[in-house]
Amino acid sequence: MSERFAQFKLVLLGESAVGKSSLVNRFAKDRFDEFRQSTIGAAFLTQSVRLEPDTVIKFEIWDTAGQERYKSLAPMYYRNANCAVVVFDLTSSTSLGRAKSWVKELQLQASDNIVIALAANKADLTSKRQVDREEAAEYAREAGLLYFETSAKTGESVKEMFKAIAERMPIEDVERERERAERRALDLNRAQQNGCAC
Amino acid sequence: MDISEFDPLSAKDKTTKAPESTGAQTKSDEIEDSNEEHLPLIVQERRGSLPKPDPAADEGLPFNFHQFLDVLRQKQAEPIAKYVKSFLQEFCKKSWSAKEQVKIIEDFRIFISTKMGENPLFNTPQGKSTLNSREGIEKLIMNRLYTRTFSPKMPRVLRRDDHEEDLLHDKILGEKLRIWSWIEGRHLDLDNEFLESNKSFIKLASSELKKINEHRAPRDKVISVLNCSKVVWAMIRQAKMEQNADSFLPILIYVTLKAQPPFLMSNINYINRFRDADRRQGETGYYLSMLASAAAFIESVDKSSLTIDDEEYEAKLEESVKRETERRTLNEGMEEEPDLYPSSVLAASAELLVEHFKSFTTKLFEGDSNVPSPPPESPEEEAAKQASAEEYHAQQLREQEFADVLATLVEMFPTLDTEVIEDVLRERGVNIGSAIDTCLMLVE
Ligand SMILES: Nc1nc2c(ncn2[C@@H]2O[C@H](COP(=O)(O)OP(=O)(O)O)[C@@H](O)[C@H]2O)c(=O)[nH]1
Ligand SMILES: [Mg+2]
Numbered sequence: 001m002s003e004r005f006a007q008f009k010l011v012l013l014g015e016s017a018v019g020k021s022s023l024v025n026r027f028a029k030d031r032f033d034e035f036r037q038s039t040i041g042a043a044f045l046t047q048s049v050r051l052e053p054d055t056v057i058k059f060e061i062w063d064t065a066g067q068e069r070y071k072s073l074a075p076m077y078y079r080n081a082n083c084a085v086v087v088f089d090l091t092s093s094t095s096l097g098r099a100k101s102w103v104k105e106l107q108l109q110a111s112d113n114i115v116i117a118l119a120a121n122k123a124d125l126t127s128k129r130q131v132d133r134e135e136a137a138e139y140a141r142e143a144g145l146l147y148f149e150t151s152a153k154t155g156e157s158v159k160e161m162f163k164a165i166a167e168r169m170p171i172e173d174v175e176r177e178r179e180r181a182e183r184r185a186l187d188l189n190r191a192q193q194n195g196c197a198c
Numbered sequence: 199m200d201i202s203e204f205d206p207l208s209a210k211d212k213t214t215k216a217p218e219s220t221g222a223q224t225k226s227d228e229i230e231d232s233n234e235e236h237l238p239l240i241v242q243e244r245r246g247s248l249p250k251p252d253p254a255a256d257e258g259l260p261f262n263f264h265q266f267l268d269v270l271r272q273k274q275a276e277p278i279a280k281y282v283k284s285f286l287q288e289f290c291k292k293s294w295s296a297k298e299q300v301k302i303i304e305d306f307r308i309f310i311s312t313k314m315g316e317n318p319l320f321n322t323p324q325g326k327s328t329l330n331s332r333e334g335i336e337k338l339i340m341n342r343l344y345t346r347t348f349s350p351k352m353p354r355v356l357r358r359d360d361h362e363e364d365l366l367h368d369k370i371l372g373e374k375l376r377i378w379s380w381i382e383g384r385h386l387d388l389d390n391e392f393l394e395s396n397k398s399f400i401k402l403a404s405s406e407l408k409k410i411n412e413h414r415a416p417r418d419k420v421i422s423v424l425n426c427s428k429v430v431w432a433m434i435r436q437a438k439m440e441q442n443a444d445s446f447l448p449i450l451i452y453v454t455l456k457a458q459p460p461f462l463m464s465n466i467n468y469i470n471r472f473r474d475a476d477r478r479q480g481e482t483g484y485y486l487s488m489l490a491s492a493a494a495f496i497e498s499v500d501k502s503s504l505t506i507d508d509e510e511y512e513a514k515l516e517e518s519v520k521r522e523t524e525r526r527t528l529n530e531g532m533e534e535e536p537d538l539y540p541s542s543v544l545a546a547s548a549e550l551l552v553e554h555f556k557s558f559t560t561k562l563f564e565g566d567s568n569v570p571s572p573p574p575e576s577p578e579e580e581a582a583k584q585a586s587a588e589e590y591h592a593q594q595l596r597e598q599e600f601a602d603v604l605a606t607l608v609e610m611f612p613t614l615d616t617e618v619i620e621d622v623l624r625e626r627g628v629n630i631g632s633a634i635d636t637c638l639m640l641v642e
Contacts, residue, residue: 007480040424042431042442044484060480062484063443065448185312186312189312
């Protein structure tokens, strides 16, 4: 059987300085393969995750401008996103509040089947922790989110988080869509041939 | 529109055939594209190679429109050329909503690419030319249908609701672009000095962005957005700013305000409608969204979205609104551009409409040259002449562009020798993107 392959759009949301860019850089730097590359600039990155021996999920990672004045533009970025990583800094409880409102907005406005992961970042700063693990995990469970305590600094749980997201990507839908497109091409040509026959 | 309708071989199509221009049937260059070939700066939109062959994998091959047209002119390609011709004729027989246009063109794309796949001329053993053919078809038909699909160029009688909406949106954004044109870097938390010392980047990025309205083919419009983005990144890297969206978006907004690109919304919508869906994804899609969000920001700017004190804000805004109001009164009465087409009332008369389309369709394959046609020559001679005139014209354009780009790069990289930059440019073939990359490397 040939390799299964599909691309999915991933957006990052969260307050400024919680570590969104650092998480992406950490994830994208772990060279899974050499074909991850952006040609225009650094705000759009791709990185692939290999699942079983025969499945490759490629993430297209969209960095978003985090400044408050651009907040209203967010829907333009998360439109059609297959997954989102909402990040907060576990040394700041206000950043969790901000993350929760992103989650709410995504659940209301983004694609229905969007997969959301909540990343409690800066897990290496144990002594400064302000957010209780149980509390955050409980919130994530209730809201139907994946939950990971990550550190972009040490790399803790970063790969695991993206892999967990990859596992939830609807690769079958993509394949079905591909087949549908092929059938449509056939149909169009058949329609034309029938036209010929008359 | 049913696919069988544009099949020239189908029996029921005979009645709807447009008048043929003399000898057009046998002339092999009848689909010659007479619009000058714009030279895209990024010749290839390179994407990473993928673990499984997909359409993006052969994108390493730069798109060559002339090569495509050469193939299309060959005898063996005649069926394909006929499909294209009859598709264009059918398309022009009616007015369509933008949504319908998207569907019709998408169907034709699928249809013709299957046909081309069955044709040995287009389907080489290596399958190399597949992408070139897809790009070629898109450019050919969209060049031809530009005045029927790009809202600002459409005659009023053909515009439907969604086209009118484009124009309204353009008008609103155009006003906002002028009203907010006083915004300085610092109002977006960009250092004024930093912008001043990099103004050649800003200038180049704006002029690239403005080209979005000069090109006709969706791909060329996209390339102007990508080139603009690339120049912004070059500026970010040169200034050693953090390379992320936080840095990129404010500069893009600033560049957009400086560029004042005409009909920006229509251009963005046109790209989203008619650019090959597979080529509109990924990184390209990201930068198109960035541009759309820059436009959305400009459309909704208010005091809270700027770093500015009340006094300055009120003063600047008052002045620019005053100017805009004056401009509006000045333009009153000249609002609608002189319409060369029958007014909607007259056009309701079917006869007039038919006349209109007749002249349109005969013009379709004649080439748009204003030069009075010389005494009839053999088709081969004529084609050769036209080709060499075009080549000459293209050469001139290239030289002009080379000089312009060289001047800008010299300004942008004052520490590099002019000769060095010239070498880089010659080697890179006036590819702004990679020339800038090389210059940055040399500076670093
Ligand atoms: N100790 C620690 N610092 C981090 C971590 N992730 C990010 N940072 C730091 O937090 C700051 C903001 O990170 P950045 O990725 O720019 O945040 P963004 O604004 O959300 O993209 C930077 O100084 C990072 O070095 C982490 O996991 N641990
Ligand atoms: Mg960031």
